[in-house]
Amino acid sequence: MKTRLFFAWLVVGIPLLWGVMKTLQNAMKLFQ
Amino acid sequence: MTLSFLDRENTVAPQRFNRFLVPPAALAVHLSIGQAYAFSTFNLPLTKLIGLKASAPEDWKLATVGWTFSIAIAILGLSAAVFGRWVERVGPRKSMFTAALCFSGGFMVAALGVHLHALWLLYLGYGVLGGCGLGIGYISPVSTLLKWFPDRPGMATGMAIMGFGGGALIAAPLSLLLMEHFKTATSNGVLETFVTMGVIYLMFMMIGVYTVRVPAPDWKPEGWVPSVQPKPLVTSANVAVEMAWRTPQFWLLWVVLCMNVTAGIGVLGQASPMIQEIFNGKVSPAAAAGFVGLISLFNMGGRFFWATTSDYIGRRNTYMVFFLLGILLYSTVPALGHSGSVPLFVGAFCVILSMYGGGFATIPAYLKDVFGTMHVGAIHGRLLTAWAFAGVLGPVLVNYARQYQIDSGVPKAQAYSVTMYIMCGLLLIGFVCNFAMRAVKDKYIHRAPATGSAPRGSAKA
Numbered sequence: 001m002k003t004r005l006f007f008a009w010l011v012v013g014i015p016l017l018w019g020v021m022k023t024l025q026n027a028m029k030l031f032q
Numbered sequence: 033m034t035l036s037f038l039d040r041e042n043t044v045a046p047q048r049f050n051r052f053l054v055p056p057a058a059l060a061v062h063l064s065i066g067q068a069y070a071f072s073t074f075n076l077p078l079t080k081l082i083g084l085k086a087s088a089p090e091d092w093k094l095a096t097v098g099w100t101f102s103i104a105i106a107i108l109g110l111s112a113a114v115f116g117r118w119v120e121r122v123g124p125r126k127s128m129f130t131a132a133l134c135f136s137g138g139f140m141v142a143a144l145g146v147h148l149h150a151l152w153l154l155y156l157g158y159g160v161l162g163g164c165g166l167g168i169g170y171i172s173p174v175s176t177l178l179k180w181f182p183d184r185p186g187m188a189t190g191m192a193i194m195g196f197g198g199g200a201l202i203a204a205p206l207s208l209l210l211m212e213h214f215k216t217a218t219s220n221g222v223l224e225t226f227v228t229m230g231v232i233y234l235m236f237m238m239i240g241v242y243t244v245r246v247p248a249p250d251w252k253p254e255g256w257v258p259s260v261q262p263k264p265l266v267t268s269a270n271v272a273v274e275m276a277w278r279t280p281q282f283w284l285l286w287v288v289l290c291m292n293v294t295a296g297i298g299v300l301g302q303a304s305p306m307i308q309e310i311f312n313g314k315v316s317p318a319a320a321a322g323f324v325g326l327i328s329l330f331n332m333g334g335r336f337f338w339a340t341t342s343d344y345i346g347r348r349n350t351y352m353v354f355f356l357l358g359i360l361l362y363s364t365v366p367a368l369g370h371s372g373s374v375p376l377f378v379g380a381f382c383v384i385l386s387m388y389g390g391g392f393a394t395i396p397a398y399l400k401d402v403f404g405t406m407h408v409g410a411i412h413g414r415l416l417t418a419w420a421f422a423g424v425l426g427p428v429l430v431n432y433a434r435q436y437q438i439d440s441g442v443p444k445a446q447a448y449s450v451t452m453y454i455m456c457g458l459l460l461i462g463f464v465c466n467f468a469m470r471a472v473k474d475k476y477i478h479r480a481p482a483t484g485s486a487p488r489g490s491a492k493a
Binding site: 001002004005008009011012015016018019020022023024026027028029030031032 | 048049050052053056057059060063195198200201202203204205239243315316318319320321322323325326328329332374378
């Protein structure tokens with residue numbers, strides 16, 4: 001069950017983190 | 033595999049099921065449908081389908097393409113209200129499955145509209161069919177999460193609804209990447225991107241469909257004992273959906289949500305031109321895009337932060353914070369603009385947008401407190417009509433107030449001051465309604481044993 005839990009969060013976590021990272025990169029232009 | 037796999041009775045969780053598997057299932061749906069907030073990335077390419085590099089005379093106009101998003105949001109509110117009872121009855125798996133078919137089907141029909149250059153197909157596909165996917169998908173995991181997390185309802189729904197904010201952060205760069213990938217000498221890649229996104233979102237939402245489970249009727253978190261001490265505005269009883277919207281509490285909460293959303297959505301839509309006009313010459317278009325990204329992050333983070341905070345300080349107090357802090361920040365924004373301090377201005381809007389997101393994420397737990405869990409999903413669905421209303425009111429107010437100021441000879445940099453004071457007024461109305469919230473009267477309480485599903489066909493519970 002723990003492995004399943006890990007993979008379930010991984011599946012949603014990776015795209016979310018990618019989106020957050022891309023947005024942060026974009027947001028940094030505000031302070032440059 | 034038959035479709036009985038989707039039935040509520042086949043989704044009851046086995047013993048020892050880990051309830052923390054349900055939030056990622058809900059996130060899989062909300063991260064997908066959150067794409068709607070990034071639809072604007074298609075607006076310009078959709079106006080160059082024939083001309084490719086520049087719009088040809090027979091190309092669609094930006095204003096007409098812009099209606100696609102408005103239709104989708106209006107249908108979101110309507111479908112959540114209309115299908116709320118059905119979602120409660122059939123359970124989360126079947127409703128998530130339906131939402132996935134509608135949402136990805138919407139992309140496919142929209143792609144056909146692009147192929148045939150038929151605007152009505154774009155409206156029908158992404159706007160109507162996709163909008164139904166948005167509405168059904170938005171409410172489908174909410175009541176399930178509230179039942180799995182009676183000890184932390186705010187945190188649970190905050191996690192899911194955070195996904196709706198996060199979906200745009202994924203979809204915006206993904207859309208640009210796909211359009212760039214599919215671009216050829218004869219196509220700007222929109223059609224292929226629509227088809228690809230339809231397939232990706234269908235598969236991603238199916239992960240949620242497969243993973244989601246409902247708790248057994250007598251299930252409780254291990255070691256959790258419901259509080260015996262009555263809390264103000266927290267009921268242990270249930271109000272049926274047909275009765276709920278006859279209560280003053282429903283309409284007070286409708287106005288609370290509507291005012292909170294109106295105050296945020298108008299600014300969100302105008303954020304880029306607003307910061308460039310207020311700080312004329314100091315903020316470039318690229319930096320303004322960064323500002324939009326930053327407030328989108330706070331919109332997403334606020335959904336989890338404020339909804340979780342509401343588990344500790346109470347829903348009513350959380351909204352009190354939204355309205356009072358919102359009024360304070362909105363009233364100081366004109367002064368921050370005049371002072372020329374970009375960081376303070378940006379900071380104020382980050383907090384404001386976190387509370388905009390927080391309002392969405394805290395409302396399901398507020399409804400659960402006031403009306404009980406029995407039909408909370410259906411009641412939530414009906415309350416979301418406030419979002420559809422605010423989606424029109426907010427941008428119209430901001431645009432109209434700005435234009436009126438400019439037409440009256442006010443410099444562009446100061447044209448937003450009146451808008452900010454209007455927002456303060458809206459938040460004050462929300463504050464008064466939230467302040468007026470009281471427990472639901474006994475005559476509205478459901479007397480029959482609570483069931484997880486809405487009564488079929490009956491007008492009264």
